[in-house]
Amino acid sequence: MATFLGINLFGLFGQLLVGLINGSFYALLSLGLAIIFGLLKIINFAQGAMYMLGAFAAWLALQYLGINYWAALIVVPLAVGAIGILMERYLLRPIANEDHLYSLLLTFGVALILQGLFTHMFGSSGMPYNIPEELKGGSRLPFMYLPNYRAWIIIASLVVCVSTWYMIEKTKLGAYLRAGTENPQLMQAFGINVPLIVTLTFGFGVGLAGFAGVMAAPVYSVSPEMGSNMLIVVFAIVVIGGMGSIGGAILTGLGMGVVEGLTKYFYPEASTTIIFLVMVIVLLTKPAGLFGKEA
Amino acid sequence: MQLNKSMIALVVLGLLAPLALYPVFLMKVLCFALFACAFNLLLGFVGLLSFGHAVFLGTGGYITGYLMSTTGLTPEISILAGTLCAAALGAVYGKLAVKREGIYFAMVTLALAQLMFFVYLQAPFTGGEDGLQGVPRGELFGFIDLSDNMNMYYFVFAIFLFGFWLVNRTIHSPFGQILKAIRENEPRAISLGYNVNDYKWAAFVISAALAGMAGSTKTLVFQLASLNDVHWHMSGEVVLMTLLGGMGTIFGPIVGAASVVGIQNYLSGGELGNYIHIIMGLIFVVCVLAFRNGIVGEFHKLLKKNF
Numbered sequence: 300m301a302t303f304l305g306i307n308l309f310g311l312f313g314q315l316l317v318g319l320i321n322g323s324f325y326a327l328l329s330l331g332l333a334i335i336f337g338l339l340k341i342i343n344f345a346q347g348a349m350y351m352l353g354a355f356a357a358w359l360a361l362q363y364l365g366i367n368y369w370a371a372l373i374v375v376p377l378a379v380g381a382i383g384i385l386m387e388r389y390l391l392r393p394i395a396n397e398d399h400l401y402s403l404l405l406t407f408g409v410a411l412i413l414q415g416l417f418t419h420m421f422g423s424s425g426m427p428y429n430i431p432e433e434l435k436g437g438s439r440l441p442f443m444y445l446p447n448y449r450a451w452i453i454i455a456s457l458v459v460c461v462s463t464w465y466m467i468e469k470t471k472l473g474a475y476l477r478a479g480t481e482n483p484q485l486m487q488a489f490g491i492n493v494p495l496i497v498t499l500t501f502g503f504g505v506g507l508a509g510f511a512g513v514m515a516a517p518v519y520s521v522s523p524e525m526g527s528n529m530l531i532v533v534f535a536i537v538v539i540g541g542m543g544s545i546g547g548a549i550l551t552g553l554g555m556g557v558v559e560g561l562t563k564y565f566y567p568e569a570s571t572t573i574i575f576l577v578m579v580i581v582l583l584t585k586p587a588g589l590f591g592k593e594a
Numbered sequence: 595m596q597l598n599k600s601m602i603a604l605v606v607l608g609l610l611a612p613l614a615l616y617p618v619f620l621m622k623v624l625c626f627a628l629f630a631c632a633f634n635l636l637l638g639f640v641g642l643l644s645f646g647h648a649v650f651l652g653t654g655g656y657i658t659g660y661l662m663s664t665t666g667l668t669p670e671i672s673i674l675a676g677t678l679c680a681a682a683l684g685a686v687y688g689k690l691a692v693k694r695e696g697i698y699f700a701m702v703t704l705a706l707a708q709l710m711f712f713v714y715l716q717a718p719f720t721g722g723e724d725g726l727q728g729v730p731r732g733e734l735f736g737f738i739d740l741s742d743n744m745n746m747y748y749f750v751f752a753i754f755l756f757g758f759w760l761v762n763r764t765i766h767s768p769f770g771q772i773l774k775a776i777r778e779n780e781p782r783a784i785s786l787g788y789n790v791n792d793y794k795w796a797a798f799v800i801s802a803a804l805a806g807m808a809g810s811t812k813t814l815v816f817q818l819a820s821l822n823d824v825h826w827h828m829s830g831e832v833v834l835m836t837l838l839g840g841m842g843t844i845f846g847p848i849v850g851a852a853s854v855v856g857i858q859n860y861l862s863g864g865e866l867g868n869y870i871h872i873i874m875g876l877i878f879v880v881c882v883l884a885f886r887n888g889i890v891g892e893f894h895k896l897l898k899k900n901f
Contacts, residue, residue, distance in 0.1 A: 408878025415871030575709035
């Protein structure tokens with residue numbers, strides 16, 4: 300067994316890999332939350348439910364429609380995004396002018412309904428989803444065994460995160476989005492359809508959660524509770540990073556995944572609480588968050 | 595004057611209720627009503643949405659349950675200890691949470707509550723997944739046997755009245771006026787020289803203490819302290835009770851708690867038991883879309899319009 304300074308490298312790298320994978324999901328989910336927050340100024344409590352919905356949709360599509368993983372990776376985020384668009388248009392927009400508290404409570408209600416619905420239909424035990432044929436197997440690296448699917452998760456989510464960042468920071472469409480974040484009234488005065496942008500943004504943010512759900516289906520078991528547990532951790536990550544920057548959301552997500560992985564190796568008892576503890580430290584030292592702007 | 599009449603009606607109703615309804619059901623309503631009143635002090639009167647209030651309910655419950663099971667302390671001392679522990683946790687969590695506002699406040703409180711959830715899951719004294727079962731109710735002041743449901747009921751009712759009185763006393767005190775000023779216009783309160791975060795923190799501690807008292811009492815009633823009481827579902831439930839009853843109203847949380855507990859009891863007996871979370875979610879959505887003032891709020895509006 301390879302050891303270095305008394306550290307079992309196989310174990311350490313193994314946990315680092317798990318951390319990076321969790322971090323990929325944290326990054327995708329907090330990215331979606333940050334994009335939605337930018338324009339709508341609300342936190343989508345249903346983001347976890349949408350992630351769960353994405354995983355279930357992939358499972359159902361394979362089970363009953365014969366839609367394979369690769370097709371699901373395209374179709375499911377679109378479908379989940381469409382549900383998000385309907386939710387924004389018919390539930391959130393009517394109360395957009397009320398206190399943001401109400402929108403928050405509404406998304407929480409939607410999360411309860413979705414989770415309840417799936418628990419009722421499928422029970423709370425997990426459903427297995429097989430890794431696609433093309434990504435089975437793995438490669439042997441100096442200190443660890445790297446399964447192909449796990450490498451794929453990290454690469455694919457990085458690609459999606461970076462393209463989203465590029466789209467928002469560097470393209471014309473992204474410029475609309477940033478302008479809408481700064482001053483929606485002025486943008487409306489320039490003749491840009493702000494409500495449409497808001498709706499599409501919400502759909503996109505929710506679609507990212509759906510995408511994360513499909514990616515997660517083969518590694519975590521597909522269960523109704525997979526979203527809510529994940530979401531609370533993601534909330535802590537959002538507080539740690541602050542929602543000021545898109546890049547910050549991605550980096551904090553990945554970084555916290557790694558921190559969690561390292562904790563699992565060095566002090567497993569604290570692995571479930573470490574991210575919350577980091578949040579406490581950040582609140583004490585830099586309340587606006589690592590990448591947040593002072594309000 | 596109006597309030598005094600309503601208070602007298604509430605006391606009479608509470609004293610007579612066990613003649614008509616099952617006392618354990620009533621005690622459950624009273625515990626949750628106290629929990630919701632404590633929560634409403636923050637949401638309705640300071641405008642702070644805590645999404646992790648279950649942690650205080652659960653902490654009170656665990657401490658009381660542990661003391662009653664392992665020591666010979668009397669129930670009133672155990673409840674006091676549970677309340678104080680919840681207040682202490684509230685003092686720490688409040689300090690952290692008031693550093694952020696609005697949506698962040700909700701996320702911070704939720705995350706902090708989840709932190710304690712995992713601590714209680716692993717801590718040796720909580721019984722983990724099983725919780726603390728068969729907690730003895732003990733004898734109040736050493737001579738009133740609380741295993742009798744009627745004795746227990748009137749004890750719970752007294753605790754509830756004390757908590758309810760304290761919340762009202764807080765709201766109508768000069769301190770409460772400042773809280774309302776913070777809710778209405780925080781920058782203005784700051785410009786008037788009030789240290790807003792200290793006021794928010796004080797309100798948070800009072801609210802946490804009363805939530806802990808509700809949890810301690812609930813543990814004695816059901817002789818059980820479990821992870822359910824610390825779970826985020828429970829935090830969501832108290833939000834729903836307050837919203838449904840009418841946030842920012844005096845009697846709203848009581849009406850809301852009675853409604854939600856009533857609905858749950860009704861559903862869990864029948865075939866619809868499986869739908870309980872879906873129905874709770876639907877009530878949330880309907881309340882937010884069409885019914886933001888809650889039952890008591892709408893009732894007040896109706897009174898104003900017609901009389």
